[in-house]
Amino acid sequence: MGFKCGIVGLPNVGKSTLFNALTETQAAQAANYPFCTIEPNVGQVAVPDERLDKIATIASSAKVIATQLGFVDIAGLVKGASAGEGLGNQFLGNIREVDAIVHVLRCFEDDDIQHVSNKVDPLADAEVVETELMLADLESLEKRVPNAEKRGKAGDKEAKALASVLGQALELLKDGKPARLTEPKDDEEERLFEQAQLLTAKPVLYVCNVAEEEASEGNDLSAKVFAKAEAEGAQAVVVSAAIEAELVEMPMEDRAEYLTELGLEESGLARVIRAGYTLLGLKTFFTAGPKESRAWTFPDGAKAPQAAGEIHTDFERGFIRAETIAYDDYVGLGGESAARDAGKLRQEGKEYVVQDGDVMLFKFNV
Numbered sequence: 001m002g003f004k005c006g007i008v009g010l011p012n013v014g015k016s017t018l019f020n021a022l023t024e025t026q027a028a029q030a031a032n033y034p035f036c037t038i039e040p041n042v043g044q045v046a047v048p049d050e051r052l053d054k055i056a057t058i059a060s061s062a063k064v065i066a067t068q069l070g071f072v073d074i075a076g077l078v079k080g081a082s083a084g085e086g087l088g089n090q091f092l093g094n095i096r097e098v099d100a101i102v103h104v105l106r107c108f109e110d111d112d113i114q115h116v117s118n119k120v121d122p123l124a125d126a127e128v129v130e131t132e133l134m135l136a137d138l139e140s141l142e143k144r145v146p147n148a149e150k151r152g153k154a155g156d157k158e159a160k161a162l163a164s165v166l167g168q169a170l171e172l173l174k175d176g177k178p179a180r181l182t183e184p185k186d187d188e189e190e191r192l193f194e195q196a197q198l199l200t201a202k203p204v205l206y207v208c209n210v211a212e213e214e215a216s217e218g219n220d221l222s223a224k225v226f227a228k229a230e231a232e233g234a235q236a237v238v239v240s241a242a243i244e245a246e247l248v249e250m251p252m253e254d255r256a257e258y259l260t261e262l263g264l265e266e267s268g269l270a271r272v273i274r275a276g277y278t279l280l281g282l283k284t285f286f287t288a289g290p291k292e293s294r295a296w297t298f299p300d301g302a303k304a305p306q307a308a309g310e311i312h313t314d315f316e317r318g319f320i321r322a323e324t325i326a327y328d329d330y331v332g333l334g335g336e337s338a339a340r341d342a343g344k345l346r347q348e349g350k351e352y353v354v355q356d357g358d359v360m361l362f363k364f365n366v
Contacts, residue, residue, distance in 0.1 A: 003069060003070065003099040003100065003276070003280055003282065003297075004042075004069075004070035004071070004072060004097070004098045004099050004100075005069065005070065005071050005072065005098060005099065005100045005101070005102045005205070005276060006072045006074050006094065006095050006097075006098035006100070006101055006102065007019050007071060007072065007073050007074060007102045007104060008074050008095060008101055008102070008103055008104070008129060009103055009104040009105060009106075009125065009129065010106075010125050010128060010129065012106070013104050013105060013106040013125065013209060014104055014106065014209040014241040015073055015074075015104045016041075016073055017241040017242070017244075017245055018104060018207065018209065018239065018241040018244065018268075019041060019043065019071055019073035020245065020248070021241060021244030021245045021247065021248055021268070021269070022043065022045050022071050022244070022269055022272070023043030023044065023045050023071060024045070024248045041072070041073040042070060042071070042072050042073075043070070043071050043072075043073075044068045044069070044070055044071075045068065045069050045070075045071060045269070045273075046066040046067075046068060047066050047067045047068070047069055047273055047284075047295065047297075048066070048269070048270055048273070049066060049067075049284060049295055051284075051286070051295075051327055051331075051357060052064060052066060052286060052293060052294075052295045054331050055286050055288045055293050055327075055330065055331070055359060056288070056293035058288075058330070058331065058334060058335045059288040059289055059290065059293050059335060059336075060290055061288065061289065061290060061291065061292050061293040062290065062291055062292060063291065063292035063293075064292065064293050064294075065292055065293070065294040065295070066294075066295050067284065067294075067295040067296060067297045069273060069276065071102070072094065072097075072098055074094045074095060092132075092133075092136050092199065095133075095199055095202075096197050096199060098202070099202070099280065100202055100203045100204070100205065100276060100279055100280055101202050101203070101204045101205070102205050102207055102272065102276070103126065103129065103204055103205065103206050103207065104207045104209055104241075105122035105125055105126055105206055105207065105208055105209065105225055106120055106122060106125065106209055107120075107122050107208040107209055107210045107214075107218070107219060107221035107222045107225065107238075108120070108209060108210050108211040108214070108219075108221075109211075110211075120221065122208065122221050122222075122224065122225050123224055123225070123228060126206070126225070126228065130178070130200070133178075133199040133200050134173050134176070134178065134200050136199055137169070137173055137179055137198045137199050137200050137201075138170070138173045138174070140198070141166055141169060141170040141173065141198075142170065144162075144166060144196075145163055145166050145167050145170050148160075148162040148163035148166060149163040149167070151163075158188075158192070161188050161189050161192055162192045162196075164185070164189060165182060165184050165185075165189040165192055165193045166192075166193070166196060168182050168183070169182045169193070169196075169198060169201070173200070178200035178201070178232075179198040179199075179200040179201040180200060180201045180202070180203065180204075182201070203234070203235075203279045203280060204232075204234045204235075204279075205234070205235045205236070205237070205272070205275050205276060205279050206225050206226075206228070206229050206234060206235070206236040206237075207236075207237055207239050207272065208221070208222035208225050208226075208236060208237070208238045208239065209239060209240065209241050210222055210238055210239070210240055211240065211242070212240050212242050212243050212262070214238075214240070215238065215239070215240035215243055215262060215263075215264060215268075216262065216263040216264055217238075218238040222236075222238050234279075235275040235276075235278060235279050236275075237268070237271040237272055237275050238268075238271075239268030239271065239272065240268065241268075243262065243264075243268065244267065244268045244269065246258075247259075247267060255267070280299075281299055281300040281301075282297050282298070282299060282300065283297070283298055283299070283300050283302075283354070283355075283356040284296065284297055284298075284356060284357065285298060285307055285354055285355075285356075285357070285358045285359070285360050286327070286357070286358070286359045286360070287311070287359070287360060287361065288330075288336070288359055296310045296311065297310070298310055298354060301353060302353070302354055303350060303351060303352060303353055303354065304319065304321075304322040304324075304348055304349065304350060304351075304352040304354055304360075304362075305319040305350055306354075307322075307354045307360065308322065308362040308364065311362065314364065314366045315362050315364045317364075317366060318364040318365045318366035319350060319362065319363075319364050320363040320364055320365055321347050321348060321349055321362075321363050322347075322348045322349075322352065322360050322361070322362050322363070323345055323346070323347060323348075323360065323361040323362075323363070324345070324346045324347075324348045324352070324358050324359070324360050325339045325344055325345050325346070325358070325359045325360075326344070326355065326357065326358060326359075327357030327358065327359060328357075329342075329344040330359045336359075
């Protein structure tokens with residue numbers, strides 16, 4: 001299981017530069033003028049996880065396969081997008097297809113790079129994008145809620161539940177609040193709310209794009225964004241897109257030393273991924289053997305059959321049990337055989353809730 005994050009923001013805030021760095025490609029044309037990105041560029045990036053490398057070494061694996069995340073570089077949004085201004089309709093359609101929003105905000109001064117509003121103010125920039133998303137949702141719900149209410153009164157139980165949950169979202173939007181604050185009262189409303197695909201229901205990660213010399217501590221502008229994220233229950237990270245662009249041009253063995261020289265413990269990519277995992281409630285389990293060691297992503301709270309289904313639907317359909325070793329036991333004892341001998345290999349059934357870092361072997365019969 002992967003997930004797809006849409007990289008959004010106003011023109012010229014560093015979206016395409018960040019996308020290029022994340023995916024280690026030059027697929028997106030990073031140019032100093034609005035709308036240089038017209039079609040959404042989609043890239044897959046491997047999730048770095050040092051646990052996978054340790055497991056592969058112990059298992060003497062011939063191949064090591066990391067889990068993948070998808071990033072979509074979406075055209076820059078301008079005020080009036082909800083009414084079709086600029087590339088508004090296309091922007092809104094593209095963002096509706098992603099699982100989470102990576103909102104890039106310019107937190108650096110540079111007279112050589114044009115700002116669409118001729119001033120650097122990340123909070124104002126964030127408000128422009130958020131307002132357009134809320135206006136689009138508001139217009140949609142003002143049509144959908146009355147229709148659902150009418151069908152609900154006629155005896156349609158699903159329509160009644162839909163009117164209830166979307167009615168709550170509509171009231172939030174009228175108060176200038178995002179739909180993600182909606183609280184469905186049961187599983188049915190939760191399902192219907194997710195199916196509605198409201199733009200402001202998607203989780204948001206704010207990425208503060210700062211100058212190279214500010215990548216370690218951030219600056220006054222990024223501090224304001226972090227305060228905003230905390231107030232909203234959102235996530236925020238500091239990244240220098242310029243540094244990330246430089247990193248991808250370097251040999252892998254030189255990158256750690258370069259980051260150390262800049263006072264950084266890890267790349268911006270690692271910070272974005274970790275924040276994205278937290279944002280979407282994702283965890284990782286591993287499979288290991290002489291042929292390959294592999295990382296798999298699963299939603300927090302998933303039970304063993306669901307995790308098995310991430311490998312293949314047959315694994316979930318015919319699930320019998322899961323031979324499971326905690327990561328610390330696998331590494332500390334030196335692999336599967338030693339863990340088995342020490343009584344640390346467990347036989348888990350259908351109700352087992354998979355833990356982050358579990359090393360698993362699924363038994364199934366179809």
